[in-house]
Amino acid sequence: MPRPPKRVHQEAKKESAPPDQPPNKSAPENVEAFTNQGFKNVIAATKAANAFPQGTARALYLSYPGYARVMDDLSQRVVALIGNVLKANNIKGDIRKRQVEEQFEMVQESNDILFERITTNLDIKSGLRRNPQEVVETQVDVMSSSTSAEPAEVSPQTQETPKAGSWNRTTGTPQRNMVSARLFTAKNIVRPQTQFKEPVDNSAQNPFVPRLKEKPNSLKPLALLPEYDDAGNIQSYLHPYEFELLKFQPAADQLQKQKPVLPALMANTELMVVDTVEKLEQALEELRQAPQIAIDVEHHSYRTFMGITCLVQMSTRSKDYIFDTLILRDDMHILNLVLTDPKKLKILHGADLDIEWLQRDLSLYIVNMFDTHRAAKALNLARLSLAYLLKHYLDLDVDKSLQLADWRMRPLPQQLVDYARQDTHFLIYVYERMTNDLLQQHADPGLLGSVYQQSTDVCKKRYNKPHIGPESHLDLVRKTKRSFDNRQLYALRGIFEWRDATARSEDESYGYVLPNHMMLQIAESLPREMQGILACCNPIPPLVRQQLHTLHQIVLKARDQPLVKPILEARSSTQASLPPSTKDFSSKLYCPHDFSHLEEIRDDLPTLLKRSSTSGKLEIPRAEEVANEGLPIAAPAMALFEKQSKPTQEEEQRWAHLRKESQTLRMPYKRYLAILPLMVQLKADQLARERSELQKRQLCPTAPTVEQNIKLEAHAIKKEEDVVYSVPLKEQLKRKHPQANGKPDADQQPTTSKRPRKDENRQPKPPVKTEPVEEVQQGAGESDDEVVEVPIERQATERPKPSPAQNKRQQKKNQFQRGFKAKNRGNHPQSSSQQIPQHTGEGNFDYKNVDFRQFKGGAQRARGTEIKQQIRGKNRPNNRNNKQFNKLFTFSNVRKEGKK
Ligand code: AMP
Ligand code: MN
Ligand code: ZN
Numbered sequence: 001m002p003r004p005p006k007r008v009h010q011e012a013k014k015e016s017a018p019p020d021q022p023p024n025k026s027a028p029e030n031v032e033a034f035t036n037q038g039f040k041n042v043i044a045a046t047k048a049a050n051a052f053p054q055g056t057a058r059a060l061y062l063s064y065p066g067y068a069r070v071m072d073d074l075s076q077r078v079v080a081l082i083g084n085v086l087k088a089n090n091i092k093g094d095i096r097k098r099q100v101e102e103q104f105e106m107v108q109e110s111n112d113i114l115f116e117r118i119t120t121n122l123d124i125k126s127g128l129r130r131n132p133q134e135v136v137e138t139q140v141d142v143m144s145s146s147t148s149a150e151p152a153e154v155s156p157q158t159q160e161t162p163k164a165g166s167w168n169r170t171t172g173t174p175q176r177n178m179v180s181a182r183l184f185t186a187k188n189i190v191r192p193q194t195q196f197k198e199p200v201d202n203s204a205q206n207p208f209v210p211r212l213k214e215k216p217n218s219l220k221p222l223a224l225l226p227e228y229d230d231a232g233n234i235q236s237y238l239h240p241y242e243f244e245l246l247k248f249q250p251a252a253d254q255l256q257k258q259k260p261v262l263p264a265l266m267a268n269t270e271l272m273v274v275d276t277v278e279k280l281e282q283a284l285e286e287l288r289q290a291p292q293i294a295i296d297v298e299h300h301s302y303r304t305f306m307g308i309t310c311l312v313q314m315s316t317r318s319k320d321y322i323f324d325t326l327i328l329r330d331d332m333h334i335l336n337l338v339l340t341d342p343k344k345l346k347i348l349h350g351a352d353l354d355i356e357w358l359q360r361d362l363s364l365y366i367v368n369m370f371d372t373h374r375a376a377k378a379l380n381l382a383r384l385s386l387a388y389l390l391k392h393y394l395d396l397d398v399d400k401s402l403q404l405a406d407w408r409m410r411p412l413p414q415q416l417v418d419y420a421r422q423d424t425h426f427l428i429y430v431y432e433r434m435t436n437d438l439l440q441q442h443a444d445p446g447l448l449g450s451v452y453q454q455s456t457d458v459c460k461k462r463y464n465k466p467h468i469g470p471e472s473h474l475d476l477v478r479k480t481k482r483s484f485d486n487r488q489l490y491a492l493r494g495i496f497e498w499r500d501a502t503a504r505s506e507d508e509s510y511g512y513v514l515p516n517h518m519m520l521q522i523a524e525s526l527p528r529e530m531q532g533i534l535a536c537c538n539p540i541p542p543l544v545r546q547q548l549h550t551l552h553q554i555v556l557k558a559r560d561q562p563l564v565k566p567i568l569e570a571r572s573s574t575q576a577s578l579p580p581s582t583k584d585f586s587s588k589l590y591c592p593h594d595f596s597h598l599e600e601i602r603d604d605l606p607t608l609l610k611r612s613s614t615s616g617k618l619e620i621p622r623a624e625e626v627a628n629e630g631l632p633i634a635a636p637a638m639a640l641f642e643k644q645s646k647p648t649q650e651e652e653q654r655w656a657h658l659r660k661e662s663q664t665l666r667m668p669y670k671r672y673l674a675i676l677p678l679m680v681q682l683k684a685d686q687l688a689r690e691r692s693e694l695q696k697r698q699l700c701p702t703a704p705t706v707e708q709n710i711k712l713e714a715h716a717i718k719k720e721e722d723v724v725y726s727v728p729l730k731e732q733l734k735r736k737h738p739q740a741n742g743k744p745d746a747d748q749q750p751t752t753s754k755r756p757r758k759d760e761n762r763q764p765k766p767p768v769k770t771e772p773v774e775e776v777q778q779g780a781g782e783s784d785d786e787v788v789e790v791p792i793e794r795q796a797t798e799r800p801k802p803s804p805a806q807n808k809r810q811q812k813k814n815q816f817q818r819g820f821k822a823k824n825r826g827n828h829p830q831s832s833s834q835q836i837p838q839h840t841g842e843g844n845f846d847y848k849n850v851d852f853r854q855f856k857g858g859a860q861r862a863r864g865t866e867i868k869q870q871i872r873g874k875n876r877p878n879n880r881n882n883k884q885f886n887k888l889f890t891f892s893n894v895r896k897e898g899k900k
Pocket of ligand 3: 296
């Protein structure tokens with residue numbers, strides 16, 4: 001009786017082991033060694049099982065109570081072990097509770113499931129099985145500039161209400177520079193890295209090594225020259241074209257005035273999708289004839305550690321090319337023949353990252369580049385984005401809403417092809433116009449020369465792998481403006497290192513493994529239970545779930561640390577005085593690490609200057625207006641020039657009030673509320689000014705020009721649709737509030753009901769500086785309710801389901817802004833030097849409409865298949881066959897099946 005389970009156990013153990021093994025990344029030969037060892041074990045086990053007495057001998061042996069007892073114990077142990085194996089593989093049912101017959105069946109069934117999983121995984125790995133790609137599109141709002149250095153998180157989302165540490169950014173504050181973007185991705189995207197001939201080396205200890213094998217257009221022969229750190233380890237390698245870039249001088253005709261030639265429409269231009277080596281060679285021949293080539297790169301950074309170059313677009317004057325660099329990853333380097341040719345001009349826009357991606361994945365380098373982003377900066381253009389340049393020079397409104405597309409999708413949807421094309425199609429023309437503009441600004445080619453110099457410096461950039469140091473986690477803490485004690489820091493460091501190691505070994509981005517805000521949440525709250533760790537994450541990143549135990553150990557170890565002097569560094573007095581954190585995890589407002597909503601620079605906040613309603617100029621207010629501002633809070637103890645007079649009773653009172661006032665800590669939001677009336681006034685002034693101008697225009701005898709018409713129209717849209725970026729924050733709040741609230745009760749609408757009342761009271765008064773002060777006092781005295789009632793939160797949660805009207809509004813808004821807000825990078829002249837699109841920071845997406853599951857490309861698919869198979873269980877049509885086959889398999893030849 002006990003025999004069959006025993007044999008089965010050995011088999012099952014051996015066969016189910018592979019999926020159960022921790023991923024062994026080191027080398028494929030280990031798999032072979034592992035398999036060989038497995039076979040040996042199976043043979044040994046079979047021999048051992050066969051050595052047991054059988055038939056009548058067995059019956060005889062069993063009549064000895066001792067023997068029977070031992071056999072019984074052993075078989076129970078074996079069944080328990082099998083149970084563990086099955087449980088570890090997520091196979092439902094407890095084998096121990098089954099009858100012997102059923103036990104046997106269950107083991108067969110389980111083996112069947114495991115084999116199917118293995119073959120599915122192998123198929124996926126080898127790229128044989130590709131479920132048809134199902135394109136998923138979602139509308140999201142993203143920041144129009146990415147400030148975070150973290151890899152893009154085009155990522156999961158749940159429909160649940162947001163919790164602490166949620167993907168959902170419950171920022172509350174409407175964002176001035178939010179733009180609508182479409183998440184454009186697909187289910188079942190195959191992880192391209194599984195197809196790479198040369199696997200990527202994510203390890204921290206090895207520096208990135210250029211893989212260049214030939215060096216066309218060289219002045220110095222190819223040599224990989226290492227740079228060493230203090231310890232004598234190779235830190236990096238010199239740029240292979242360092243010398244050539246050093247020697248590079250733009251040709252004379254590049255420094256002369258150009259004759260801009262408008263490119264043909266994209267529809268009338270030939271497109272070559274280069275996805276084979278033959279086509280690549282053909283493209284190279286054609287590109288060799290072109291004096292200028294526009295280039296752009298599309299990249300994926302979420303489901304990979306270092307990033308993957310998915311697409312390279314090129315345009316000559318007469319033809320567009322799209323290179324599938326997932327397929328041609330190892331062949332693209334032949335294009336160095338033209339890309340490093342100093343006589344051929346390469347035009348890119350904001351090439352900093354493109355340069356790194358090209359050299360990292362494709363061994364492509366560029367000599368002789370004109371960066372239109374740098375040129376836009378030199379020309380002091382209002383905006384530096386490509387979208388703006390296309391608007392400026394071609395009056396083109398390009399749609400950049402697909403910037404969040406998952407460029408790994410294959411076949412590439414037509415929309416993405418068109419989208420990618422427009423990034424290079426017009427660039428040569430833009431370059432010509434910019435060259436002329438640069439020469440016009442400075443007759444001698446100094447300015448133009450400096451653009452070439454800067455562009456050449458960009459070409460010298462070298463790719464460096466991401467790495468973390470022992471202190472890296474502290475940077476994060478500093479950004480949070482929270483004080484972590486030594487335990488929390490200990491945990492953070494541990495989790496930080498775990499995340500780094502996991503991201504490297506699993507080839508996923510930090511953002512995918514564990515986003516910053518969740519990581520901080522865990523380190524800060526140091527949950528005692530595993531469940532607590534999960535509570536810090538919403539949705540739970542798959543790798544966190546998978547390695548929950550490891551994370552838990554890190555947290556427990558941190559909890560065991562003796563608590564020593566808190567606070568890692570001196571903090572400002574306001575921060576030090578913050579009370580110890582009392583967290584409410586269920587509070588939607590509790591999102592301390594979420595800084596995504598903070599804007600770096602705001603230039604539209606009110607100042608002491610007032611805009612004149614007549615001239616429209618900023619004016620310094622008259623002395624009386626500001627007089628109140630400078631009033632001292634307390635009577636001076638000593639007067640240098642005056643004899644000190646006793647303060648009047650009135651002064652005493654005022655001082656007392658001001659003292660009290662200065663002691664109450666005012667929340668930023670209250671300060672913001674306090675300043676609202678001033679902004680209302682400013683707005684009113686501006687409207688009045690605009691209206692008077694409008695009237696002036698209407699009085700004008702000539703009919704309005706087209707341009708004026710457009711302006712008027714735009715103005716109307718602006719007023720009606722209320723979501724234009726220039727509309728101040730409070731306007732948005734004010735207008736959205738009634739809808740979000742949905743209650744007609746006036747009390748529920750403090751911003752709309754209370755504010756006008758105050759305004760009424762103040763009406764006779766001229767708009768003077770005293771207003772904010774007045775408001776501050778009122779605000780402080782009045783109630784906290786007013787603050788609480790403003791439904792920031794509700795608004796944020798409401799947004800996921802925009803009403804049709806809102807949708808329309810959104811569309812109109814998009815139409816209206818397309819030309820200006822489109823391209824994400826370089827929209828802010830102030831910070832443009834860092835504006836090259838990094839990755840989307842985790843804060844940049846509002847995941848409100850995103851379905852978590854939709855972003856599980858690649859590896860996630862395996863899990864989907866598994867579950868399905870598990871559910872199908874016995875009801876599979878070929879179950880019987882499978883079972884028989886499986887029985888055969890289980891007891892005979894594994895190799896045969898492995899090759900199925
Ligand atoms: P572009 O130069 O605009 O074509 O962008 C090149 C690549 O930069 C894209 O394929 C994206 O991977 C990345 N990228 C650009 N903008 C963003 C953004 N706002 N968020 C995330 N990634 C971006
Ligand atoms: Mn680009
Ligand atoms: Zn692009």
